Amino acid sequence: MRLRLDAKSVAIALAVAVLLVFGIFPICLLVINSFIVDGHVSLDNFREVYLNRANLTAVWNTVKAAGLTMIIGTVMSFPLAWLVGRTDLPFKKLFRMLIIIPYMIPPFVGAIAWTYLANPRIGYLNQWIRALVPGIEQGPLNIYTMGGLVWVLVLFYFPFSFLSISRALEKMDPSLEEAARISGANPLRALWDITLPLTAPAIAAGALLVFVAASSCFGIPSIIGTQGRLQVVTTRIVSYVYVGTPDAMHEATALAVVLLLLSTVVLWFSNWYLSKREYFTLGGKSTHPVVVELGRWKWPLVVVFSIVCFIFAILPVLALVMTSLVKTMGKGFAFNNLSLDPWRAVLADDDTWRTLRTSVLAALLAATGGTLVGLLVAYLKVKTRMRFRTIPDFLTTFCNATPGIVLALGMILAFSGKYGLNLYGTFWILVVAYFVRHLAYAVRQAAAALEQVHPSLEEAALSSGATWLRLFKDVTIPLIAPSVIGSWFLVFMPSFYELTMSVMLYSSKATPVGYHLYHLSSFASPQSAAVLSVLILILVLIGNLLMYWLSRGKVSL
Amino acid sequence: MKRIAVVLSLLLALSALFTGCGSGSSSGKASESGNSGSTASSGQTAGTDAQQTDTGSGPSGKITIYTSMYPDIIDVVSPELEKAFPNLKVEWFQGGTEQVTAKMAAEIEAGKIGADVLMVADPSYYIYLKKNNLLLPYKSVNFDAVAVDSDSQDYTYTGVRINNVVIGYNTDLVSAAEAPKSFRELTAPKWKDQVVFVDPTQSGTALVSTYALAQKYGWEYWEQMRDNGAVNGGGNSSVETKLATGEFKVAIILEENLLKIKDRGEPVEIVYPEDGCVIIPSPIGILSTTQNPEAAKAVVDWWLSQEGQQAITIGWMHSVRTDVDPPKGARPLAEFNANSMKVDWADLAETSGAVKDKFLQIMGSN
Numbered sequence A: 001m002r003l004r005l006d007a008k009s010v011a012i013a014l015a016v017a018v019l020l021v022f023g024i025f026p027i028c029l030l031v032i033n034s035f036i037v038d039g040h041v042s043l044d045n046f047r048e049v050y051l052n053r054a055n056l057t058a059v060w061n062t063v064k065a066a067g068l069t070m071i072i073g074t075v076m077s078f079p080l081a082w083l084v085g086r087t088d089l090p091f092k093k094l095f096r097m098l099i100i101i102p103y104m105i106p107p108f109v110g111a112i113a114w115t116y117l118a119n120p121r122i123g124y125l126n127q128w129i130r131a132l133v134p135g136i137e138q139g140p141l142n143i144y145t146m147g148g149l150v151w152v153l154v155l156f157y158f159p160f161s162f163l164s165i166s167r168a169l170e171k172m173d174p175s176l177e178e179a180a181r182i183s184g185a186n187p188l189r190a191l192w193d194i195t196l197p198l199t200a201p202a203i204a205a206g207a208l209l210v211f212v213a214a215s216s217c218f219g220i221p222s223i224i225g226t227q228g229r230l231q232v233v234t235t236r237i238v239s240y241v242y243v244g245t246p247d248a249m250h251e252a253t254a255l256a257v258v259l260l261l262l263s264t265v266v267l268w269f270s271n272w273y274l275s276k277r278e279y280f281t282l283g284g285k286s287t288h289p290v291v292v293e294l295g296r297w298k299w300p301l302v303v304v305f306s307i308v309c310f311i312f313a314i315l316p317v318l319a320l321v322m323t324s325l326v327k328t329m330g331k332g333f334a335f336n337n338l339s340l341d342p343w344r345a346v347l348a349d350d351d352t353w354r355t356l357r358t359s360v361l362a363a364l365l366a367a368t369g370g371t372l373v374g375l376l377v378a379y380l381k382v383k384t385r386m387r388f389r390t391i392p393d394f395l396t397t398f399c400n401a402t403p404g405i406v407l408a409l410g411m412i413l414a415f416s417g418k419y420g421l422n423l424y425g426t427f428w429i430l431v432v433a434y435f436v437r438h439l440a441y442a443v444r445q446a447a448a449a450l451e452q453v454h455p456s457l458e459e460a461a462l463s464s465g466a467t468w469l470r471l472f473k474d475v476t477i478p479l480i481a482p483s484v485i486g487s488w489f490l491v492f493m494p495s496f497y498e499l500t501m502s503v504m505l506y507s508s509k510a511t512p513v514g515y516h517l518y519h520l521s522s523f524a525s526p527q528s529a530a531v532l533s534v535l536i537l538i539l540v541l542i543g544n545l546l547m548y549w550l551s552r553g554k555v556s557l
Numbered sequence B: 001m002k003r004i005a006v007v008l009s010l011l012l013a014l015s016a017l018f019t020g021c022g023s024g025s026s027s028g029k030a031s032e033s034g035n036s037g038s039t040a041s042s043g044q045t046a047g048t049d050a051q052q053t054d055t056g057s058g059p060s061g062k063i064t065i066y067t068s069m070y071p072d073i074i075d076v077v078s079p080e081l082e083k084a085f086p087n088l089k090v091e092w093f094q095g096g097t098e099q100v101t102a103k104m105a106a107e108i109e110a111g112k113i114g115a116d117v118l119m120v121a122d123p124s125y126y127i128y129l130k131k132n133n134l135l136l137p138y139k140s141v142n143f144d145a146v147a148v149d150s151d152s153q154d155y156t157y158t159g160v161r162i163n164n165v166v167i168g169y170n171t172d173l174v175s176a177a178e179a180p181k182s183f184r185e186l187t188a189p190k191w192k193d194q195v196v197f198v199d200p201t202q203s204g205t206a207l208v209s210t211y212a213l214a215q216k217y218g219w220e221y222w223e224q225m226r227d228n229g230a231v232n233g234g235g236n237s238s239v240e241t242k243l244a245t246g247e248f249k250v251a252i253i254l255e256e257n258l259l260k261i262k263d264r265g266e267p268v269e270i271v272y273p274e275d276g277c278v279i280i281p282s283p284i285g286i287l288s289t290t291q292n293p294e295a296a297k298a299v300v301d302w303w304l305s306q307e308g309q310q311a312i313t314i315g316w317m318h319s320v321r322t323d324v325d326p327p328k329g330a331r332p333l334a335e336f337n338a339n340s341m342k343v344d345w346a347d348l349a350e351t352s353g354a355v356k357d358k359f360l361q362i363m364g365s366n
Helices: A002-034 A044-050 A053-086 A092-099 A107-118 A124-132 A146-171 A175-182 A187-198 A200-216 A219-228 A233-241 A246-275 A295-325 A341-348 A350-383 A391-401 A404-414 A427-451 A455-463 A468-479 A481-496 A500-505 A513-524 A526-550 B002-022 B036-043 B071-084 B097-110 B123-131 B204-217 B220-227 B236-244 B255-264 B293-304 B306-314 B333-337 B345-364
Strands: B061-067 B088-094 B117-119 B157-170 B195-197 B250-254 B268-271 B278-287
Touching: A002 A246, A002 A350, A002 A391, A002 A404, A002 A427, A002 A468, A044 A053, A044 A246, A053 A092, A053 A146, A053 A187, A053 A200, A053 A233, A053 A246, A053 A295, A053 B345, A092 A146, A092 A295, A107 A124, A107 A146, A107 A219, A107 A295, A107 A513, A107 A526, A124 A295, A146 A200, A146 A219, A146 A427, A146 A481, A175 A187, A187 A200, A200 A233, A200 A246, A200 A391, A200 A427, A219 A233, A233 A246, A233 A404, A233 B097, A233 B345, A246 A391, A246 A404, A246 B097, A295 A341, A295 A526, A341 A526, A350 A391, A350 A427, A350 A468, A350 A481, A350 A513, A350 A526, A391 A427, A404 A427, A404 A500, A404 B097, A427 A481, A427 A500, A455 A468, A468 A481, A481 A526, A500 A513, A500 B097, A513 A526, B061 B097, B061 B293, B071 B088, B071 B293, B071 B306, B088 B293, B097 B204, B117 B293, B123 B157, B123 B278, B123 B345, B157 B204, B157 B236, B157 B255, B157 B293, B157 B306, B195 B236, B204 B220, B204 B278, B204 B345, B220 B345, B236 B250, B236 B255, B250 B255, B255 B268, B278 B293, B278 B333, B293 B306
Parallel strands: B061 B088, B061 B117, B195 B250
Antiparallel strands: B117 B278, B157 B250, B157 B268, B157 B278
């Protein structure tokens, strides 16, 4: 008994220690700094920052954009996840893969793709619409609006919600639904009364991730917001940071605190909402969810789903591919203006492969560490009764809600050797930064999955004499394996193409692909940046397909 | 568990694949191989004043340069520097001026500045650094050949390249006769909803031009621009694309961006505005924390030599020396230098935060 407890506590303590050292410590350094004015503790920075009207507008815009993104994303995810998870919809596996493609495109690039598609004057979509409907001079679509911002945020962040819900649906015990159906409920009634409430933890977890991701995102609002005259908190923070003086950095941190508060409120709300409910839907019995027959709705839904996939996945990729092939941007996409030169240049460039290699390796390490630590933090929260068990979980959200650029600055402060660890300027700072920033994704996924595992299974293992390590390895992890792999990918993917922190933390010895992408888009040409994005996307898709194939369809994002 | 193992081994295999792809040629970064060879030849001509300083084997060890110059110049310069200083390893950190200064700010606070030499766009930042005793005074052997604003009292920084903010127009949409003649004209109804400019919070040079225009015409200029539908298009590269694709007819942008894309065949042309270009003599300076001052000084000398200055013009910027030709396609600096807008660098150093705030305040309210 004694030993069992120890292994468990040691593992969890280690995970929490890692989180504290690498995530919380750098942020705390920055936050402490924000209270210091001319060497004295003071609230002047906060007064300065929060009395500024532009900042208050930015806070409101952030709440509005992230809130709308969360609501629209969640409302949209559920039917889509249900259709691919629980019905006999044809091509559902293909649909499932297509619909989360936006998650594989770096948001920065995706936002650029959408400005090519829907800028009011010469956006591809607007040109097509105007060709079909004569008499319109400008528009009708305008990406540079709040609506446009929310639209792009939804496209890029709804996969959090979609993945979370569809995984819960896959794992749900179907006997409850069957019981409802046998008792005479129609499929919709069963969906409303049984499926929806049972997946509530996953829905809430997904919604929270969407909100936090949307509110702390910088790439998308920086591209759409500047032209649309929409400031959000992250763009304001970055403009403070870019002033370049320590004072401005303190003000940036003071402003970053608001993001933290926002995500705390959402986190608290979702915890409160779920606190009264306890669900254990994953028993030890083998489960094969019943497939709902769509009947005459089948083909109309296929059409709807195809259109959705086309808009979500194909259109932005198409815009990128078209851009990557034009010779000069001025002549647009025309047959006498096509060239493969950017492709040749990017593929022949050593930097492309060197940076891809660095990023794969860094993301691989970050994802593996993140999955492990995330699992333990989630286990602590969900499966133990320790005091303060939810605090590490909250801290991961804290790290995630901190804008990448602020986190990167904290990393520089903390790991330059002043406090014993000298990671700055090495490959490891990238790994640490990716790990800390994306850990929350792993925790959320694992927690939602663990919440569904009934304690009886663990109790059975323990009473059969298994040690905790054995139990964890042989019972808990296999039960939630799809979620574990999902967590791994949720961390791997954004780490692989991470841009904001990479640009601050790269060194000549370790240059990640995100920096190379930034370099191409800010210097070389939009065409070569498009080439690299398409290349990243192809690699990610191949990886995903290979995994799907190797696991015989059991594992894919 | 088995599945996870499969996934992991698969990814390891994938990364091994990349290793295979990349290791065809060397993977060392500092050597900056790749496409630099083609452009390097033009920078090899004479101009060896720099070598006057180094006797014997020259400086050795390692130095790091933080810069906001575009990477193509680094590609041109790296092999040249390697040739001039065979025993010295030069490493680069490249980012926008604002990124470099943000990184510096964090490093200053952490007490570990990674840069030996700094080459960012905005001169006012050097005034800030000088005030904090972070710059090493050094009068280069080539100092007197430099014809632009420099620190002629303490020699803590020297102009090394000239960025020039001008007006660009899309030749498919605007004829040469119609093209705007001045910055002032851009607030006229003729250009309603047609002007795009660079975000001063994202670009150091745009900060200077925003400030210069506000000094010359008052902040009303930007209010009128806003009311005339002028749009903040983000960074320089994004604005360059918006002009080339015809999303906007006219842009306020760096001359070097226009020269570069014009050379590539994009339909753009340059206007040197009658009310003055905004000329930014971007400096070079040595950080006082450098561990290798001798090498840093030698590198500064090299940048200010004819050879280093030719590399600058290959990167589409103007040289600070009068004995180096302007970049391809550009008018010589002497023709528009006298008429350029006056910028109070010391004032900008004090007020850059306030300038950004004021600008965002104006642009934030529709």
